[in-house]
Amino acid sequence: MHHMNEKVRNHTNTEYRLAEQKAAQYFRSLYDQVMDKSYVTALTEDIRIWRNNHIHHLPWLSFVSQGKKKPDTRDYSTYIQWLSYTGKLDDYLSRSVSYIYMRDLGKALDSPVTQTRMKRAIADLKKYLLQSTSANSGGEPEFMNWAGVYRWAQKEGIEAATIWVFNKLRSVSAHIPEGMNAEHAQRKLIKIIVGVILHVMEEMDDAVLPVERSRRLDEAIRLGYSYGLTYPFIDDLLDSQVLTVQEKEQYSDMIRTALLTGSVPELGEWSGDQLELIQYIHSELTDAFEYIKQHQRPDTQQIFFEQSYVFFHAQDIDRVKVLSRGDYTNEELYIPVILKSASSRLIARSVSSAPEDEGFEQRTFFYGIYNQLADDFADMFDDMKDGAVTPYTYYLKYHHQRSDLINPFELYWVVISNLIHTVYHSDTMAREVILARAINGLKRYKERVGMIKYDEIMEIFAPGNSKFYRLIQKMVRTADDVDFFDKLLRDRMITYLKSDSEEKEDFFNTVKNVRSQINNQLTFTKSHGIPAMKEQLIDAANYSLEGDGKRIRPILTWVMGVNEYGLDASAIAPLLRSLEYMHTASLIFDDLPSQDNASTRRGRQTLHQVHNSATAELTGLYLIQKAIGEQASLDQFKAETVLALIRYSAQKAEDMCMGQAMDLDSKGKTLTLEQLNMVCFYKTGVAFEACLVMPAMLAQVSESEISALKKFAYHMGIAFQIKDDLLDVEGDMHVLGKPVGKDSDNNHSNFVSILGQEGASKEMWEHYCLAMEALKEVPRNIAFLKHLMNYVVNRDR
Template sequence: MNELILRKPEETYQSAEKQAKVYFQDLIKQYEEKTYIKQLTSDFQIWKKDHVLGPVGAFFSKIEIPQQKQHRQYIKWLIKTERLEQYLYRSVSYIFMRDLGKTLDDKKTQKRIKEIVENLKEDLHTEVNHSGKKSEQLDQTFDWARIYRDAKKEDTELATIWLIEKLQKVARAIPDGMDREEAKRKLIKIVGGVVMQEREEMPVGISKEEQSKRLTRAIKLGYAYGITYPYIDDLLDSKILSEAEQNRFSHLIRTTLITGTAPELGVWTGENKKFIEEVYTELRKAFELIKQNQRSETKQKFYEQAYIFFHSQEVDRKKTLDNSNYTNEDLFIPIILKSSSSRLIVRTILSAPEDPGFDNRTFYYGIYNQLADDFTDLFKDLENGAVTPFTYYYKYYKKRTDLINPFELYWTVIAYLIHNVYSSNGDVREVILNRAVNSLKRLKSRLGDDNYEKVMNIFAVNDASFNELIQIMVNKATDVDFYDKLLRDRMITILKNEEQARKNFSETVKTVRTKINKNLLIQNEHNLPNESIIDAANYSLEGDGKRLRPIMTWVMGVKEYGLNESEIFPLLKSLEYMHTASLIFDDLPTQDNAKTRRGRPTLHETYNTAIAELTGLYMTQKAVEEQTKLTKFDERVVLNLIQYSSQIIQKMCIGQAMDLTAKGKRLNLEELNRMCLYKTGIGFEASLVMPAILARVEDKEIELLKQFAKYAGIAFQIKDDLLDVEGYQSLLGKPMGLDKENDSSTFVTVLGKENAKKAMWEHYCLAYDALQKLQLNTPFLKQLLNYFVLRNY
């Protein structure tokens, strides 16, 4: 039996509940006495001077303003109208209040906000000035190259690579029925929040090495905490698990928080078995990471806040909209607790010093954000049957006159924060009222005027003049937008675009691969007397190959250059014949001596070495023959292509010879890069350049395609070397550890695993640079590049 960390968890929750009830009663008093109306009416009179224009200003303000979803255009507009600094100042101030629990009257905080605003201004000016240099299809998906390069500046590239790999793993694990994009967005947001808090906690004058160490730790701890949202909260809220599975899973989490030790999962049966095993394994790793980084001074508080957070969510999760008997305390106390504890946890995870001011402000502040989010998600929550103060009031407000209107309480909380928590500070008033009006503007925009009016009629504040004041602010106020909202919208757009681009990539690969496989096998067209070589060739071709090279050629030829599919099909076959021949030679006993390839015995194991050698030679010539069938193209162009193709085969042979002579030797990085270019990059180059030759593109574009292929090919090879030591044989289709067995120099043996990963991402960045200059119409090569470095087989 594990020693209990929380000996009396019920008392821990009850103590927090008692504190929440005191706060709630303070709010109820102001709610019932309507004191918040007088306070906020006065606040709005001050606030509107900067946000509600007079008749002349209103006339000139009718100049069209770009929508926030037009990210770069909106930033350009802010710069042009000299609104950027004010926009950023209120945005950063809001983050300091919400996530860092700071007050805005503190001189140190004011100085730090100004520093961040200046840095953001510089970054945004640079971003919009360079926006025209990146093609639209790259701009609408994740810029992993920029993320990696930014991490490199702070020596956190290994932690960033680790995080990118984790994000891909999470995305692959989340099943249908759960929101993958939202899960990744929350996870990224939480990691960013933890890293930001770590930055603000760093002592002045810290060494770069120590700063890197602390930021690396924060990235990993941010992930460890963030993973609980999709893997616990969202999972338990979804319909993925049965009731019995939900109860069992909840019991595992509760036991972990009470004992400080994650129990074994045990046997899990049913269709969710594989998913739950993967999820729980990741959660246990995350929990161990948090434990290892705990200081004794903050350990107890971490378990207390984590338990309060989890239990308050469980309390809400068990509610149903069919129950008409919930009290106001039933509805509001859990959200006070979960909204505050979720942020208090972050400081305990980072083992930040005790800060009573932070704890108090965070406790009072949480419900403000939670009520705003619940109002925004009203219809989504109604559809899912979730009980929130807004969904419950929406359903029962006609029957239950005792129910507190959550929209009114929302304004009560705002008045309480401005005047009770932040001592009527003018900057706080500016930020909070901006945020409140902005949220309502966004809600109105999303719902449309008619639906917004219907919702407001239900939740209208019980004071006509104040209610009218709010709507005047919503309709007429300007300059109330926030940078974090812009980033959130952009993040959601990018995540959706990225997911769609990934799906399109997978579908294209699948579709084209099927077409190639149907027409790939060699027929005995010349009635050769002995078909054994043809049979052997077809045996190799029937293996479960990726067909990446001909697929790349199809996409570039058909989608990018508009060539006719049937007219270039001989080229697709030619490329796969060349590639398969190279694999046959590569596997021979005199070379790598591989036993399996593409998930089954190699050709020389199935036939013999002599047949394998002859088959490889036969297929290189068959590849040339296929190129002569490109009869719809100009003869001189085809001759140029055949000449280029023969040069490629020569280089591939040189690359293989370099590999053979390198066995048992220690190559340096330059030699390894050269060998990799000839062995791998040249094949990718041919796949891109050959359709470009047929399409008669300019030499400048061909050179950029060669650059992309060079760096992408090396990145691909480094990933292959990494998979040889950390992949899964069942996925790879070939044995692991061959490089070590053959005493081959690889990027892993030369650089070590960590530096090999860095080198892979360096080449990813260089390939991405070439893509930016190419300005292609199709996003396929971007997704192909992502696949090269993020694949697990």
Template sequence: MNEELASNTDYCYYLAEEKAGHYFKVLHKQLIEKHYVPALTKDIQSWKLNHIHYPSLLSFFPRRKKKPVSKEYRSYIQYLNYTSKLDDYLERSISYIYMRDLGKALTSPNTESRVRNVVEQLKKNLLLDNGDKIEPFSMASLYKMAKKNGVESTMIWAIEKLKNVSAIIPKGMDVVHAQRKILKIIAGVVMNAIEEMEAGISLEERTNKLTKAIKIGYYYGLTYPFIDDLLDANILSDHEAKDYSNLIRTTLKEGNVPEFSEWKGKNKQLIQSIHSELKEAFLYIKANQKEESLEAFLQQSYVFFCAQEIDRLKHLSYEHYTNEELYIPVILKSSASRQIVRSLISAPKDGDFDKQTFCYGIYNQLADDFADLFDDWEEGAVTPYTYYMKHHHRRNDLINPFELYWTVIFYLIHHVYQSDKKTCNVILDRAINGLKRFKEKKGNKRYKEVMDLFASEIPAFNRLIQTMVQKADNVDFFDKLLRDQMVVTLKNEQKDQKEFFHTIKSVQSQINISLLIAKSERAFSSDDAIVDGANYSLNGNGKRIRPIIAWCMGVNEYGLDETEILPLVRSLEYMHTASLIFDDLPSQDNASIRRGRLTLHEVYNTAIAELTGLFLTQKAIEEQTNLSHFDPQTVLSLIRYTAKVTGDMCKGQAMDLESKGKQLTLNQLNTICFYKTGIGFEASLIMPAILADAKETEIAALKKFAYHAGIAFQIKDDLLDVEGDKGLLGKATGKDVENNHSTFASILGMEGARIEMWEHYCLALEALQEMSWKTKFLKHLLDYLVHRKK
């Protein structure tokens, strides 16, 4: 921006460091004098009355509902409700979020009221039994949540951005962690935005504020994978890391993103992609800030970045870091990270928020560092815990971070929150919960080793703490449940997607090998031309979606022999390829490029193309007659179904041609789409189901899925025709406009078409819930259909 801003930014860091140094001295003094021990001992003795329950006579009789072995999202909520613990669980969870993320004091009547309202609404939503079995944090659940708040378009935007960004994240970095962090940041910014909304705000203004909050949250969230995690991951060389850090530092000091110049290092393409994403993010944040809040954002971000950088450059083997060098950066980065969110939403200055956030930050950071202790140790990262583990034998002056953690808890309860009982309970709940989670995750033996090291200097207090860890109940938190569920969901998604694409690639290769048609021994040139034309069309770079679906459903879901259903698989691709040949003809769409090369009528002529299309439809029927391992009546039913499908597809194409130049309604377009496209998806699902003698209810559910998946597929095609990459698509774009076709994009607009696509996406997922068995394949197929680039 200018030199003045750069100077202000440096001065701001100096002031922040001075403030952090003063806070550290206060904490250090409290720790040395051990004031926290008697005060917290008294607090815990009072606190434990509500958390340690001794067995009564009735407890020896078995109850109908036992505590779940694993804290699976839905079953755990149901258990808490059944045991009448859900209200307290949600109360402490939301209270903690108001303290941690929103900087609120629980003593405020307004905060009390807001917490109570959120708890009531959350409980209602959690217990609402509407048959919705969609996984939390799946794309569908995020879309549905956004739809309730009128920001579905923005959530679609965020989901698509998240998918694109995930593809950039290099090997050596945790994609799931990056996705979780970005989603968490979005949620945090949205919570702050909602909290700042005035009573009586109009629906339009609320929607605008939520839209802005989601986008700002996403853009700010990018800094975690693309700055913090990237610099921590040892992916960049030392020289690259230094240049990249200077690039970030210059941006924050001057208020402008330097252009990407010549890059020295092997990661040029990666940095160029990240630079483009972060520049877009910075420009959006900058454009949506008031001048004073922009300056605050840059200053706080600079403080956060510099504190992170100081810690990042430390070496665990170096023996001479002072306590100030270890703890002041922790105070700076933990407090600045929360201040940044306030500036992002241009919230007014709040003295209480500033004080509470500043004092609170180190508590949360020390808790996080304890939870990540062994991961940080393995990576050689310097934190107060890893450094103490490494050097405490030789450095008697080192502060024990576990003791400082309890000192901070004491200071927060009795000096920041004025000994408020509810605040005390929530903070102690969280502290004991953190230790219990660590013990469960690492096991008793390792947990004892850690406690022997960090808690040995406070034996009586430690015995009390360990008794609470062993016996205390009702210290779980909803945000932790959500975090665990999010990690499980995202990891499963990632694993299943890898398996899905591996299956697709493998099956596609098998299908491609079996498709080509052998020539007959007759020497007529017309016969050669038709077979050559068929093989030319089949040889194109087709996705093979329909035969792949049939193969996967038949083999993986119904247990049919893969060699026995190959004729079915071939027949589907022959039918589909024939439909494309007809579709491309001059009398129909008049396309010159298909599957990355010239269409058949351009290579040969219209007559050969027409005859080849007819030949392939008959070849498809012939293949089905080769299903000799199945009951003849079943095969006859299959052929009867195929004949109807082929006829319906012809009707759909006729409807499409007749609609040229006409303004269609959405219902008319849906009908054409189903007959022209959706029915092909239906056939690929129903045909193997017929061979497997599936139940009628199952076939009905598959038809419903196919209907909505087919329309979602067509909408994506319409969107790609407007904004797709011609090189990736393998065909010309803009053909719908050229042919004067009504499409979802032309009727609804691009934004409306995306919303309609996601509506059908969700309806297709709901159809899968009606199946007697659950198939991951169809779910990931659906994801592929709406996110494909070609």
């Protein structure tokens, strides 16, 4: 093992030096073109050819466009429909798919094989976009929500990997510390996973059997996550101020050791304050590192270590630079940028062990800095604020003092010329894509910072006395049709993740606040002089009510009644109490020795353990009667509406009793999935249904809406029960507040015993999807219900 590690170390160091030499040669060729301005003539001609398809002067075009004005590109569905309406969709997709093949897959666009695959990808994407935006006009794209992704996973037969990565993404998000951007980390991680999947899908054709296709995609998801994890927990973490200087040095040494030796070192003693965070990251990265190692071919493992080390070391060299130092050479500024931008994409390819096309490495090596310089331009003021050294921040600070510094904006256009003519051999589509991308980036930047700020920046980086740069600015002002699908997705994902985070925070704040309100009005007071036996019943009832209950059911009713239907909170307070009284009564009966014989509930001893079974039974009956009394006191609504509600409530109580009877009768028996679903609905689903339907009845909404709510409740109830069954074998008793393994002890059939843990997880996600699809039939956007479903499948208690 030591000999192998030493071999990896020597090869890796050698490869870094070779990569550095290659980057130096590349930089020198770019530098020479900056100095002799040889790029200007060819690129000016390229722009003049290119602009013919992007600047429209014909008056009839403007007349036609008046019929349907171009929408904001951030409006996903509307924008896709507009592109289709105006006949621009084909060019838009051709440009966008070509860009992905160039950037993410490192393909040569003039290859007949690549052209055939791109045509198929464009046709498939167009069909999907037109169908999805028509069916989901104004809504979120299906692939930006868990249900949509899981439906895709079912078609590909990769549900297990998808559930696994859902859990991993949730865990990573929960461990992003303050000082780092959780949404940014999620977006980056998802982007890497998708990138690796694209590499794998590109290598498969129709001859690949479905079983093999599923295996490869399953592996791609796990490899993508394993590689992508390095972005939030290496790059972003080391760029942030979360760790001290000493912690960063200790952490960087560990990473470097892993890449040089091929083995992750033990964590050992940690000298800083972030021990818990580092322990989590160390564990996750170790698993990721080992997974990638295990899935590398012997002939690609070496390449993976080499490219990973080049990327990390180049990043590290850049990271330790400081803006206060004014003597960095051009080589010191640009060579690490070339190395890290190229190696990051080379790693994505090597991670999946995909075979290389002829010229892949060269194209990818030369291409990387094109994107990196565009990104650094867009981020220059954020980087300046953080004190980060990039070619742009350094030029901004020192260009007046140092005439030897290369203008990074000029180098960017040299790179573009080099790509078009040297790397892609003047290919028409390559020129179209590269120039459209550059102009698009400048347009977006100008829109973001405003015209005044943009002109100030251009005065520094692109002086107006240059004919070439005046031409570029004219393109920025007048060129059209330079948008890209990946930018549309990026904008939509950023908006979605931000909105989702805000909705999630609002969901938990609502749960917390309403739960507090409900808790304050649940317990019973004892009037002076009441009989001792009634006092004992009240004490027993209050004991059960004061437990650490989630109160999901009355909270759900409050949200629907007050937030969605506009009912007065005080008017429905009796309904909230009645629901919790009924639910608590059902738990008391459920825990009895004659039924499930539970010893703890809501973090405390069950009622029959504190008193006795008879007291517990009478307390349950007492709570049921109190619930009926509460419903009868809904005096701010029509009498016939309240009577209908009480009849409905009584029917649901009957259903719950039947469900519990069915559950008890099933002890020792092996149920079918259909039978288990029925038991589960009657035990759990009807309660959720009641919480949704009762406020809807009071608000007198349409029958179609109530029908959709019932369907949602049915699937939510089953998903909830499956999660309970999973927690019974996976959960932590201290978190759950009740013993684990009770179903097994009681010889109960449940979803895990019938389907196994993996099968139960798949079934839970199937009902999650069905619930979310039912939610679309509700004629109002109820974000709370979406996040309630997310809570149901992700909770740990």
